[in-house]
Amino acid sequence: MESKKGRKGEESRKRLLKAAANEFSIRGFHDTKISEIVKKAGFTQPSFYLYFQSKEAIFEELITDFHSRVRKLTESLLLENGLHTEDVSKRVLSAVETVFQCLAEDKDVTRIGFFLNPEAKQMKKDLAMVLKENLEAEQRLGYFHSELDMETVAECLIGMIEHLTDSFLLTGIKDPASLAAEIVNLLIYGMLPKGSDVR
Amino acid sequence: MESKKGRKGEESRKRLLKAAANEFSIRGFHDTKISEIVKKAGFTQPSFYLYFQSKEAIFEELITDFHSRVRKLTESLLLENGLHTEDVSKRVLSAVETVFQCLAEDKDVTRIGFFLNPEAKQMKKDLAMVLKENLEAEQRLGYFHSELDMETVAECLIGMIEHLTDSFLLTGIKDPASLAAEIVNLLIYGMLPKGSDVR
Amino acid sequence: MESKKGRKGEESRKRLLKAAANEFSIRGFHDTKISEIVKKAGFTQPSFYLYFQSKEAIFEELITDFHSRVRKLTESLLLENGLHTEDVSKRVLSAVETVFQCLAEDKDVTRIGFFLNPEAKQMKKDLAMVLKENLEAEQRLGYFHSELDMETVAECLIGMIEHLTDSFLLTGIKDPASLAAEIVNLLIYGMLPKGSDVR
Amino acid sequence: MESKKGRKGEESRKRLLKAAANEFSIRGFHDTKISEIVKKAGFTQPSFYLYFQSKEAIFEELITDFHSRVRKLTESLLLENGLHTEDVSKRVLSAVETVFQCLAEDKDVTRIGFFLNPEAKQMKKDLAMVLKENLEAEQRLGYFHSELDMETVAECLIGMIEHLTDSFLLTGIKDPASLAAEIVNLLIYGMLPKGSDVR
DNA sequence: AATGAATGAGCATTCATTCAT
DNA sequence: CATGAATGAATGCTCATTCAT
Structure with a gap:
């Protein structure tokens, strides 16, 4: 789950982290929805779980x-x-x-x-x-x-x-x-x- | 909805406020559940709405x-x-x-x-x-x-x-x-x- | 969760059990969806959780x-x-x-x-x-x-x-x-x- | 899709079949995940679809x-x-x-x-x-x-x-x-x- | 022949809230 | 004044499957 290889994956991961940081910092943990993080990062929902185990995990x-x-x-x-x-x-x-x-x-x-x-x-x-x-x-x-x-x-x-x-x-x-x-x-x-x- | 008269009602209202204050202060807004407030105050869920319009309202x-x-x-x-x-x-x-x-x-x-x-x-x-x-x-x-x-x-x-x-x-x-x-x-x-x- | 009182609740519970038994027996555990059980029993989804903790629990x-x-x-x-x-x-x-x-x-x-x-x-x-x-x-x-x-x-x-x-x-x-x-x-x-x- | 020739391909196919048979027999159809079959056989997910059209197909x-x-x-x-x-x-x-x-x-x-x-x-x-x-x-x-x-x-x-x-x-x-x-x-x-x- | 990356579709579950009594 | 019963609306997460390389 976190042992992906390529450059691209690493970049996607970072994009998600950045989007999540922003959402969390604005809305707090509970009001932040995975769907928003993912939208902000330009992905669809399941991609999130390609890089992080759960909402808790990325937080x-x-x-x-x-x-x-x-x-x-x-x-x-x-x-x-x-x-x-x-x-x-x-x-x-x-x-x-x-x-x-x-x-x-x-x-x-x-x-x-x-x-x-x-x-x-x-x-x-x-x-x-x-x-x-x-x-x-x-x-x-x-x-x-x-x-x-x-x-x-x-x-x-x-x-x-x-x-x-x-x-x-x-x-x-x-x-x-x-x-x-x-x-x-x-x-x-x-x-x-x-x-x-x-x- | 918020202007009940009786002594008892006023007291119930305060019990709810107190329970809510405690729950909110421990858990924060989102992690506080009406069901918990109400349990702490010794009521059932609908009673809550006898005194407060919503979770936001009591907060x-x-x-x-x-x-x-x-x-x-x-x-x-x-x-x-x-x-x-x-x-x-x-x-x-x-x-x-x-x-x-x-x-x-x-x-x-x-x-x-x-x-x-x-x-x-x-x-x-x-x-x-x-x-x-x-x-x-x-x-x-x-x-x-x-x-x-x-x-x-x-x-x-x-x-x-x-x-x-x-x-x-x-x-x-x-x-x-x-x-x-x-x-x-x-x-x-x-x-x-x-x-x-x-x- | 399982300590509801009234006659009606007891009856609803049984209706759910019956519907679930039927669905499970036809479709097996995994292909049985809560939504179907509940529909068969004439309820909406959340009602299910009024009587049973989870799909596993009713099974x-x-x-x-x-x-x-x-x-x-x-x-x-x-x-x-x-x-x-x-x-x-x-x-x-x-x-x-x-x-x-x-x-x-x-x-x-x-x-x-x-x-x-x-x-x-x-x-x-x-x-x-x-x-x-x-x-x-x-x-x-x-x-x-x-x-x-x-x-x-x-x-x-x-x-x-x-x-x-x-x-x-x-x-x-x-x-x-x-x-x-x-x-x-x-x-x-x-x-x-x-x-x-x-x- | 199912008529690959090479020796190696044929062998991979068999490895997948064997892994699938084992998983299915242990876990049943629904609890068996392609991801597990494929891991057991030493492949990545897309490889599965090189040899079989779907989970149903291999079953x-x-x-x-x-x-x-x-x-x-x-x-x-x-x-x-x-x-x-x-x-x-x-x-x-x-x-x-x-x-x-x-x-x-x-x-x-x-x-x-x-x-x-x-x-x-x-x-x-x-x-x-x-x-x-x-x-x-x-x-x-x-x-x-x-x-x-x-x-x-x-x-x-x-x-x-x-x-x-x-x-x-x-x-x-x-x-x-x-x-x-x-x-x-x-x-x-x-x-x-x-x-x-x-x- | 094989893989890293991504997605569509679906499902269980939770929670605030309301209705009838 | 209070409650048993029920629901609408979300949301997190999983999984089979595909695309581009």
Whole structure:
């Protein structure tokens, strides 16, 4: 079922995946009909089953795709942890921007994997943990003040990323770079005016 | 159809609403079956249609409930804008806590109205606008530094609230007060250590 | 699903069972379509699922019906074993006739349970064993000659019953009494002419 | 379409027939899928249609094979009718054994042609008629007692053969010779003990 | 001689909804 | 106020079969 050979088959498969990603991202799992996926891809219904076992299966595959993309992201974030550029804010900025770039790669798939997928919660938790570790490393080096609970910070960061992705990134209103800048600027420097006595 | 009088009828209606809220919040709109709602409420299928026109209708009603709750929230936030306690952070804290309290009132309904509902986006946008206005008022009074784009701040705030609500509030892990404290502490004072030269 | 109350429901269920029995017996499991069963019973498709879980389920139920009928048969055969009328051939005749009568009770169901059902083999084996025991009891009393392997005899009997049922009983060509008479006459007295020296 | 020449083609055709016979005999007509036949034979689906017009066609061909085998059988039975060995029982034995031998030749094909095939009934009828004629010939010569209805006897014989074939021959539990012996012994001499006064 | 790719036609099943009581 | 019984409308999936190479 998935061991077809030729170039053409591989291409048809991709066409179906793309059509499915789009339909799922617009309509959600249940309101997406195989008949629509297949029509969008220019096939008839049975062709679908030439490449995928079921509606669930293709959904799963899209999610798995997203999963592996996120895995690569977390790995790259861990690496970044090592190299220390002169400025903390630059390092954090770079990390957040990397996240947004990853989420911008394939918008339909992101919508599915990051928002529709019921297991997305775990994925976000994982991502939060990586961010937390990076932040704690910086904290130990004295770049952030020591009382901050970095787990909370990481969760807040995830929340911001999530919301801004949904509202501005996937809608095409803003790009990864500026979203990252906004978040980091806010987070790092806080909202109080320059001279105010902090605590 | 929806204006039955008797005490008993009113009670049955509420039982159905409650059961529906729970089912929807667990399973989402499409995976929720009338048959399950009705079973949970201790009725048979036709009884459902004694009180609600359709599956959509009961979902809408739950959303409307949530909507009006949120409307009250925004109104109270606007009012709070007027009274100025000694400390900015206290005022912001109070506002954010109010939001969390509102979202904690009925968890099932919040899940539906804030996360499942496709129109939730608009509601969040509205909420963001109110927060933005409050923040801008404070900013004009010099409590926050002037370059901050308060729209972005408001959106970030919404993101954090959203995520923390989903992960900690609705799961019962944390309460409104502590969640509000965490967010505000982070947002207001930023992450840099006390003595660092800000900008 | 199967715990409906009213008289009417019970009646509808029976109508479906009857229609299904007929369709299955004519067309076999696979060529029988729910749509036909339902049409024959005067319903629309979904009604079917009001009473039966699936096509498999209704087939199973028919088979189970047949099974319990056969079980009663074997029990009555065991009882008959006790009462000894004057004549062996009469006793055997009565047993075989009982079998045919049982198989004639509901022809459609017999066709399904005795011929279509893949588990029919086991049922026939069981039936053969009961017959064998009865025959051996008679044999021990000296009514049959002692070298006969009663297991073989029972199997042959089953074969005859099976074939005559299929060819003459279910087609309505012959009745239980005459079929039983024919078989028993042949079996008991053999084919050789009266005076020939047996072995 | 069915008249390919080459050696290899002929061989492929046979491989398909064999695979089909096996699948059909195990699963029956409807539960047998072309895809399985073809996999078993080591081909891809379209190859099937290189040799057979349809699923029905290959089934028919297998049945026809069986048919011609049975035709040869009946012819040989008619011939045997002529040669009179000293003993009736030996002649009957030989006939029945010939039948079993024929049915044992290719078990898969027998299962298909003798049990699955809806036209098997007619074939059995034909076979019964031949047997009947043979038996009547013997009867006229005084070898069997004259009141016996040889049609019934023939039908009973068919029933026994059928059942024993299904239960013992095709399962490999017993061989043609012993099966024939058991049947004939029972049929010819009957079940009553030697000395009992017959009728 | 054989295959990768695609399709037409059909069927079981599900679910929201209604009718008569 | 409530229910037993029934249905219209979809949709996922399977399978034999064909086309182009």
